[in-house]
Amino acid sequence: DVKVTQSSRYLVKRTGEKVFLECVQDMDHENMFWYRQDPGLGLRLIYFSYDVKMKEKGDIPEGYSVSREKKERFSLILESASTNQTSMYLCASRIRATYNEQFFGPGTRLTVL
Amino acid sequence: AQSVTQLDSQVPVFEEAPVELRCNYSSSVSVYLFWYVQYPNQGLQLLLKYLSGSTLVKGINGFEAEFNKSQTSFHLRKPSVHISDTAEYFCAVSESTGNQFYFGTGTSLTVIP
Numbered sequence: 001d002v003k004v005t006q007s008s009r010y011l012v013k014r015t016g017e018k019v020f021l022e023c024v025q026d027m028d029h030e031n032m033f034w035y036r037q038d039p040g041l042g043l044r045l046i047y048f049s050y051d052v053k054m055k056e057k058g059d060i061p062e063g064y065s066v067s068r069e070k071k072e073r074f075s076l077i078l079e080s081a082s083t084n085q086t087s088m089y090l091c092a093s094r095i096r097a098t099y100n101e102q103f104f105g106p107g108t109r110l111t112v113l
Numbered sequence: 114a115q116s117v118t119q120l121d122s123q124v125p126v127f128e129e130a131p132v133e134l135r136c137n138y139s140s141s142v143s144v145y146l147f148w149y150v151q152y153p154n155q156g157l158q159l160l161l162k163y164l165s166g167s168t169l170v171k172g173i174n175g176f177e178a179e180f181n182k183s184q185t186s187f188h189l190r191k192p193s194v195h196i197s198d199t200a201e202y203f204c205a206v207s208e209s210t211g212n213q214f215y216f217g218t219g220t221s222l223t224v225i226p
Contacts (some may be wrong), residue, residue, distance in 0.1 A: 098145060
């Protein structure tokens with residue numbers, strides 16, 4: 001079974017802090033994704049990476065950056081956390097090819113005070 | 114741009130009754146279609162997917178969905194729901210070109226005993 005793990009289930013940070021969210025997958029998937037999920041808005045894509053050191057902006061990249069130094073790990077960075085970044089963050093991975101489904105991690109609920 | 118519409122944000126239904134969750138999409142290219150389920154405080158789990166072939170696809174937990182190309186729809190159905198089906202359901206579309214998934218805003222299914 002594919003396993004996607006996220007470093008924290010719950011995280012509380014203060015405004016202005018630098019925040020790192022880590023995601024690891026164990027199935028050698030090329031593609032990895034970061035979403036944020038908010039009530040009534042569904043899932044919105046922040047960034048995705050189609051291979052190591054490759055990244056593309058999604059629909060809402062402002063205030064975020066990413067890093068993919070190794071194939072299994074995809075990190076989301078909030079350079080200076082703000083209260084409007086309080087949300088559920090979901091990581092996903094997929095074998096390359098658009099017909100393949102994405103596999104999701106359990107999510108990190110981030111609260112910025 | 115691709116868009117995915119889930120018309121019903123909340124669907125209450127009595128236990129053992131049938132249910133249909135609606136999903137419409139807009140795309141000018143070939144698409145692959147997915148339904149995901151999210152139980153409280155968990156990540157998304159694939160229910161079923163349509164890639165090609167028969168327009169009726171069966172998934173886990175007794176769910177099925179029908180692809181209708183002329184109506185650009187992919188509605189999810191279950192003939193008899195159980196309490197354990199209470200969850201958030203997301204429709205997603207992947208285009209044959211490009212890397213992204215496009216998610217609907219979700220439908221919250223509540224099964225009433």
